[in-house]
Amino acid sequence: MSTTPAADAAAAGLPETMQAVICHGPENYMLEELPVPVPGPGQMLMKVEAVGVCASDLKCYHGAAKFWGDANRPAWAQKEITPGHEFAGTIIQADEEATSHHGVAVGDRVTCEQIVPCGRCRYCVRGEYWMCGPHDMFGFRNFHGAMAEYLVVPKQARAHRISKELPPQHAAFAEPLSCSLHAVERANITFDDVVVIAGCGPIGLGMVAGAKAKSPLKVVALDMSDNKLALARKCGADATINVGREDAVQLIKDMTDGYGADVYIEGTGHPSAVGQGLNLLRKLGTYVEYSVFGSDVTVDWSIISDDKELDVRGAHLGPHCWPAAIKMLESGILPMDEICTDQFVLKDFQAALDLVADTTGASVKVSILPGGEA
Template sequence: MSEFPKTMKAVVMHAPEDYRLEDIAVPVPGADELLMKVEAVGVCASDLKCYHGASKFWGDENRDRWVEPGITPGHEFVGEIVAGSPEALELHGVQVGDRIACEQIVPCGECMYCQRGWYWMCGPHDMFGFKHYNGAMAEYMIVPPLARAHKVGKSVPAHHAAFAEPLSCSLHAVERAQLTFDDVVVVAGSGPIGLGAIIGAVHKNPKMVIALDFDDHKLELAKKCGADLTLNPSKVDVYEEIRNLTGGYGADVYIECTGHPSAVGQGLNLLRKLGRYVEYSVFKENTSVDWSIISDDKELDVLGAHLGPHCWPAAIKMIESGSLPLDDICTHQFGLGEVQEALDKVGDSAGASVKVSIVPGR
């Protein structure tokens, strides 16, 4: 470790709304660990919820607040492997100098979910930047042996490469929808997850992909991501528009990526009978709908989606292809010392940001 500095800058969580940039020791990798030099880390809406204290949003005082004192946040990251034992390098199939991104979850490998192959639903559910494992809002971080690492080409700008995590999540939501060539697909929300869902849906080649958002700028970006039609619910009657397009029946698939309670009822009403509803969002407050729409009225398939299992290779391939409008998606980059500005930018719904990132070397 003599070739590395002894200390580094890192964001450390102390309590809700108490995140501090500190000088801490550069971590020393164990025999089965790797040391990564962080190149970029995206700031997720869940990072903002964590910052404010998740209990404010869940309405359940028994749930964890996510902020684990002493942990460094950041789960959407990419970086260069700078140290590791031969055993650790072999375990992950990498070499010193390789660039990798890691899945957000660090599965235990032992619980029922892991044993059955459902690692993304791991019982302990330890995650980078939230629980147990330090995240990437630091100059260096440890890649533990149970991490799921994926190589990323070095020709991709770092803040673009870090988009692999949200894109893989979006692709998983699309996979859950089981799209067919005849489907009319509605994606609610054109933020980072919604745009990724549009990209994923377009790659499945359904009959039509329709994007909904209240922000015309984001709808223009949805078009760049391949949406066939964009609709602003504040300007048009989306129910009438979509029924007219579908012979009065409604959409085949609705993928909810806004996290706003009103989007849930909207989706149930937009779908045809026997349609498919996919929910990806994490909500700030309890959401209530008329469940008879799901059962007696339409017999809908309602599916959840969590993380991005098995979708990372596809997400990375799309990013490496250079075909995605990532300069338009990855709108703002900040240094480590600007973490508050980055969080504020994510929380500014009236701002022009889409994907906000922190670049430690900036």
């Protein structure tokens, strides 16, 4: 006998409808009343507890061309999709196929990787799932994200259990932290390295913590905010430089007998940070680019080749770093109350987006708590 979504929700003791943010286009996000989704075979229903708001959410909201599609890149900020890819919540419905596949149980708190890999493309078959060809993602492409009270976790998603003892906004930080740790992994840091992290936002602070965990000679954090630099020290930075009033290139050379840093990891998304990194690295140094830029970046590529023979590497998402990120969060070693500075209820999603856009303020990580109290 067929049933309606409302009947299925009622039978499970759930409300018939929920609130969810829907993307109708650039700067046209609306809070709407929708039926509570019904999980199909192999799927799980999550009650969302927290969803982080990050710079990529903001860039998509404002409709930067590269996010909405052009002649060279497919659009991955899809209309009629609920945004939100950094999230944690409790599994409230799932069949045996789903729980067995994901290794979780109804009642567990779960966080999911941003990518929803197809499992069939060349990259997935080779185990490189984070570079999946179709590249479906929660909150961006083909799968609703977590700016909603409930979320369906598909079978092909990559779910991870996380402690219920963490505040929800801290649990949702697993996604950006895993990305930070992957960027650090890409740098191949050794014990005698001087490592420079550009940017002390949520991603940069995770990079600082991850780099420190590799036990290099020195971790140096760069930013224009003294408050964020102080927070970077709490995350493990040995030294900090305010690039708004200090010459980072010269100071790094002074620290390294004139040679320059061994590793530079870029986490600001500002074009000027690219040239800065190329100039402060030593010959044969390593440059890791994580950021998503809102505009093209122009640099002198002869620095990379003829001048220094640099190893330039990209970093995308947080593959294989989720267990480490969750362990770090659960250990309590990070000053998460100072990182997760601002929480909003779902109806105030626009205020959350606007706060992320305000780079002059004291906020670090902005989160939305659907159905909760901010």
